[in-house]
Amino acid sequence: MFNGLHAVLYRELSIYRTRALKQMLSSSLSPLLFLIAFGWGFGRDVTVGGLSYISFLIPGLITMNSLNQSFAISAEINISRFYFHTFDEYLIAPVSYASIAIGEAMFGVFRGLLAAIIIFVYAFIFHVTLSFNPIFFVAILLHTFIFSFLAVTTSMVVKDHSGQALVNNFAITPMIFLCGTFYPIDKLPYAFKLLVYVFPLTYSTKVIRASLTGGEVSFIYVGLMVFYCIMFFLTSLWALRSVEA
Amino acid sequence: MNDNNDILRVDGLKKTFLKDKAAVDGVSFAFSRGEFVGLLGPNGAGKTTTIKMLTGLIRPSSGAIYYFGSDFQKESQKTKALIGVVPQQNNLDRDLTAYENLYLHAILYGIPKAARKARIDELLDFSGLTDYRNRQVKSFSGGTMRRLVILRALLHEPKILFLDEPTVGLDPQIRRVIWDFIVKINRMKNTTILLTTHYIEEAERLCKRVLIINDGLIIVDGDPETLKDGIGRFVLEVHKDDGIEEEFFDNRSDALAALEKSTYPCKVRGVTLEDVFLRLTGRRINV
Ligand SMILES: Nc1ncnc2c1ncn2[C@@H]1O[C@H](COP(=O)(O)OP(=O)(O)O)[C@@H](O)[C@H]1O
Ligand SMILES: [Mg+2]
Numbered sequence: 307m308f309n310g311l312h313a314v315l316y317r318e319l320s321i322y323r324t325r326a327l328k329q330m331l332s333s334s335l336s337p338l339l340f341l342i343a344f345g346w347g348f349g350r351d352v353t354v355g356g357l358s359y360i361s362f363l364i365p366g367l368i369t370m371n372s373l374n375q376s377f378a379i380s381a382e383i384n385i386s387r388f389y390f391h392t393f394d395e396y397l398i399a400p401v402s403y404a405s406i407a408i409g410e411a412m413f414g415v416f417r418g419l420l421a422a423i424i425i426f427v428y429a430f431i432f433h434v435t436l437s438f439n440p441i442f443f444v445a446i447l448l449h450t451f452i453f454s455f456l457a458v459t460t461s462m463v464v465k466d467h468s469g470q471a472l473v474n475n476f477a478i479t480p481m482i483f484l485c486g487t488f489y490p491i492d493k494l495p496y497a498f499k500l501l502v503y504v505f506p507l508t509y510s511t512k513v514i515r516a517s518l519t520g521g522e523v524s525f526i527y528v529g530l531m532v533f534y535c536i537m538f539f540l541t542s543l544w545a546l547r548s549v550e551a
Numbered sequence: 552m553n554d555n556n557d558i559l560r561v562d563g564l565k566k567t568f569l570k571d572k573a574a575v576d577g578v579s580f581a582f583s584r585g586e587f588v589g590l591l592g593p594n595g596a597g598k599t600t601t602i603k604m605l606t607g608l609i610r611p612s613s614g615a616i617y618y619f620g621s622d623f624q625k626e627s628q629k630t631k632a633l634i635g636v637v638p639q640q641n642n643l644d645r646d647l648t649a650y651e652n653l654y655l656h657a658i659l660y661g662i663p664k665a666a667r668k669a670r671i672d673e674l675l676d677f678s679g680l681t682d683y684r685n686r687q688v689k690s691f692s693g694g695t696m697r698r699l700v701i702l703r704a705l706l707h708e709p710k711i712l713f714l715d716e717p718t719v720g721l722d723p724q725i726r727r728v729i730w731d732f733i734v735k736i737n738r739m740k741n742t743t744i745l746l747t748t749h750y751i752e753e754a755e756r757l758c759k760r761v762l763i764i765n766d767g768l769i770i771v772d773g774d775p776e777t778l779k780d781g782i783g784r785f786v787l788e789v790h791k792d793d794g795i796e797e798e799f800f801d802n803r804s805d806a807l808a809a810l811e812k813s814t815y816p817c818k819v820r821g822v823t824l825e826d827v828f829l830r831l832t833g834r835r836i837n838v
Contacts, residue, residue: 313658320655321646391642398606400631538829550606 310401314409414454589758635709
């Protein structure tokens with residue numbers, strides 16, 4: 307039952323060990339640029355929804371950076387599917403598709419959590435004080451699981467590397483810019499708001515921000531996160547079942 | 552319907568990628584324990600597609616696969632433990648060591664933790680790869696990678712081993728090393744082997760039974776010697792201006808007599824499976 311999960315984690319972590327430093331460095335850079343550009347650039351006097359902009363921004367960067375890192379497993383699964391064919395080893399093995407999907411997703415969660423920790427370090431450096439609602443830990447797990455299962459799904463569905471790039475450009479990047487990571491979504495025009503409420507990142511961002519800035523956590527949004535998590539788990543199973551090598 | 556003495560039985564297996572033309576167009580065969588079978592055919596004949604269907608990487612468009620009498624489509628997860636696969640392309644993790652690659656496989660196939668290390672070291676020894684144990688795969692030569700892939704496929708002691716073009720792209724002397732290794736597996740472990748190849752010599756030297764595949768169809772099934780006897784043991788090659796023509800004879804003296812009479816440059820030689828293929832299809836396996 308757990309062989310697939312164990313094997314996937316063994317492989318991913320064995321490889322990650324050799325690249326950990328490089329990956330940590332590359333996931334540190336872009337949030338730092340956002341902090342410098344928007345945090346310092348706008349200055350501490352700008353307030354958004356009763357928060358200094360930088361306090362507003364930090365939780366957004368946590369969701370953005372962890373999403374990026376969790377979703378990045380899709381590119382790696384692609385390489386192992388299309389270039390080295392190492393993914394075929396899982397597909398021919400006597401293990402369940404669920405155990406492969408969960409194994410890959412757990413690795414995505416692991417990377418997402420490391421990416422979140424980087425932002426906490428920045429928050430400390432930039433003297434941004436955060437408050438911790440315990441819901442944060444549930445939310446960050448749900449958030450990283452959602453985008454890891456989405457990554458497993460898309461990496462199985464795409465037919466080549468450029469298909470994956472298309473998903474990144476048309477789904478992930480718009481999500482990051484529209485779902486309230488950098489500004490409150492209430493200012494968006496109505497049509498965009500409708501769109502934004504389809505994207506799971508909107509709920510992750512709301513819950514994570516509220517849980518770190520002393521806001522009120524909406525349990526409906528947490529429920530929606532659970533819904534997205536289950537939905538993408540199921541799509542990843544379906545995608546694994548129908549993939550052909 | 553299912554004979555349980557057959558380790559593998561395939562009925563009307565078919566795969567259509569594009570609407571109009573089938574890559575594998577309804578093949579049927581059965582293997583018994585310990586058989587060493589070759590699937591011989593030109594590039595694009597459908598060898599890899601067949602192997603992928605038999606190992607669960609591709610779903611057949613129609614037809615059925617039974618391992619030990621049980622339906623592979625229905626019981627694939629359990630059945631996969633009985634199968635070893637050496638894919639056409641080496642699919643090792645290049646950033647991992649030989650040991651780590653094997654360890655990953657051991658986990659996937661549920662080899663108990665206590666047995667993993669000993670099993671891996673025993674096989675590294677069996678295949679003469681002990682010196683490579685802790686080196687990253689990306690530093691290996693093609694032949695060494697190939698041996699490691701074969702070794703990995705044996706780790707869980709499969710009942711049947713699929714080898715898809717095991718020696719393609721390797722030097723002749725490395726090819727011989729691999730051949731010896733595969734024969735040793737078949738003899739010592741009584742593992743049933745299905746090997747695909749487009750090398751005539753490989754099929755003739757290794758396989759006790761050959762299925763010749765062309766355009767997705769198995770056109771002949773038998774042991775190489777009988778197949779060759781079927782078309783005559785000797786060939787007269789007539790080197791005409793527009794190409795070589797072959798004439799077949801049951802014995803050398805008839806062939807030599809025909810050679811005397813011919814006005815073109817000629818050569819007499821023994822028949823090969825290539826001639827069998829040519830006789831049946833009008834084309835050559837290796838162009
Ligand atoms: N994934 C695929 N999509 C479409 N056509 C394919 C695919 N895989 C193989 N084919 C086609 O199926 C035929 C058989 O291919 P293959 O099984 O790889 O042959 P072989 O291994 O004998 O060289 C070829 O014509 C090939 O182009
Ligand atoms: Mg092939």
